Amino acid sequence: MALPVVLAGAGAMGRAWLAAIAADPAVELTGVADLDLGTARRAAPGLPVGTDVVALAAQTGARAVIDVTVPEAHHPVTTAALLAGLPVLGEKPAADTLARALSLCAASEVSGQLFMVSQSRRWNPRLFRLRAMTARLGGVASAGTDFFRAPHFGGFREQMAQPLLTDMAVHAFDAARFVLAAEPVEVSCRTWNPSWSWYAGDACAAAVFEMTGGARYVYHGSWCTPGSETSWNGMWRINGEHGTATWDGENEPAGPAADEPAGPAVDGPVPPYEGIAGALRVFADALATGTTPMGEIHENVPSLAMVEAAIHSSDRGRPVTIGEVLDDAYAQAVTGEQHPDVRAALRGWPSARDRLGLG
Ligand SMILES: NC(=O)c1ccc[n+]([C@@H]2O[C@H](COP(=O)([O-])OP(=O)(O)OC[C@H]3O[C@@H](n4cnc5c(N)ncnc54)[C@H](O)[C@@H]3O)[C@@H](O)[C@H]2O)c1
Structure with missing residues (x-):
């Protein structure tokens, strides 16, 4: 049976997701949420629309959320969905700050729901x-x-x-x-x-x-x-x-062929799908099988840590370690967390580095 999903955010990328959802028999769209109801209606004529994705999911029987809102809305929208018992596939970046991405790790732990970040370019x-x-x-x-x-x-x-x-x-x-x-x-x-x-x-x-x-x-x-x-x-x-x-980012890469004895091969399975369609299929498969996909929030956070560390390095005019950026973000996440259970989960970590396996 197809997984019923609601889409949050019907902007430029939201419309690309609507096409990916329509093309995948593993998922079925039940409604579209956007702060601008006209945008939602134009994106999916005839389907239920709303401004609150969790309410719309309850109303339409959706069992998962695709979050394609603007980056600063990722944290509130995804937190609300996870804590309402809905797994989330969210557009990159995981959140607009590393601290809020750590909060989303903890919200996923507290709710027991999968939060997968769609880094679409990995699925290639x-x-x-x-x-x-x-x-x-x-x-x-x-x-x-x-x-x-x-x-x-x-x-x-x-x-x-x-x-x-x-x-x-x-x-x-x-x-x-x-x-x-x-x-x-x-x-x-x-x-x-x-x-x-x-x-x-x-x-x-x-x-x-x-x-x-x-x-x-x-x-x-x-x-x-x-x-x-x-x-x-x-x-x-x-x-x-x-x-x-x-x-070149488009055609086949060039390099040592499979039979060249240079090092351990890590061929593994090459996915038959790519881009957001790949992320969507992997998300649906993960929910069906209970496996943890690439892009799961804890696995994705180091990519956002690279962004934040690079920005701090430029602002401060010196090299910045990923460890110090994670330590600062963790302190901000604990201090700024509004939800008591999420705050307790964050406080229970030995450190963000340890929790993410980057100790
Ligand atoms: N993977 C990729 O290649 C790729 C490409 C483009 C964009 N993106 C990502 O997709 C996301 C959306 O980008 P976009 O270009 O579509 O932006 P956009 O501004 O065109 O659309 C975002 C939509 O979200 C809606 N929105 C904002 N807050 C909301 C909320 N709380 N609830 C419901 N709807 C809300 C806005 O009204 C808007 O319609 C961003 O995170 C962006 O980084 C990814």
Whole structure:
């Protein structure tokens, strides 16, 4: 039987999710919530609409929520859904701050409900193959992503303090953790905004991360540099002991073939689906089977920690460790938590680093 779901947020990306839901027989849409009821009605004519996703789920018999609201609404919308007993598949970023993402980890623990973040760019068969090639390189000296595009979105991105890092680089950071099978340790980052930028915040960034195992991950990107644009996944190069792997973000990656004896292969299953359709299918399968999917909130948080650490490094003009960023976010999460059970769950952690396995 198809899983009945409600969608929260019927903006640009919400409409892409409506198409993905319609195309997947494993899920069935029962209603659309948006603060703007006209937007909800236009997105799904004839279906029940509302401004409160939990009330709409109760009214329509939905058993899960897809949260595609703006980043600052992710925490309140997802918390309300989880605590009402509804599992959530949410758009990236997990929350607008790392502290609120930690609160969502605890809300998931308290409610016993799955909260999976849809890092849509992880669900890409070519990224899985790049990961397998990377494992054959032996030691990795460095990996890099160049990301250069010039989109005019309007809306919330043009008002954010760090639009490139917060809204876009989180995809590349998340993919880097996956490709390198490593976690971030420390970052040095600079962000800036060229005179011609149409963004209020910094649309350019250069960041060097130290990863567990010693590899460096180098991200260089801009959202306001027209000409020779890269793909939305960026241009990748991984430099290893026994060779190099490259990927243009669109076509097949190039690197050591499967029979080259360079290192342990980690081929694993390559998913037959990609993007948000992949995330949706994995979420529905996880609920049906009780398995924990990639993108589960605790697993996703280090990607957001990379964003916040990079921003702090740029603001403070010095390298910043992931550990210090997590410690600060944890203290803020405990102090700022409104819900007593969620606060108690947070207080029960030895530390955020330990809870996330990044000790
Ligand atoms: N994975 C990707 O490639 C990708 C691409 C684009 C956007 N996104 C993400 O999708 C999310 C939405 O982005 P968008 O471009 O659609 O934004 P948008 O501004 O076009 O739409 C967001 C919608 O959410 C609604 N909303 C806000 N608060 C709400 C609440 N509390 N309850 C219900 N509805 C609420 C707004 O009214 C609006 O209609 C963001 O988190 C963004 O980062 C992901």
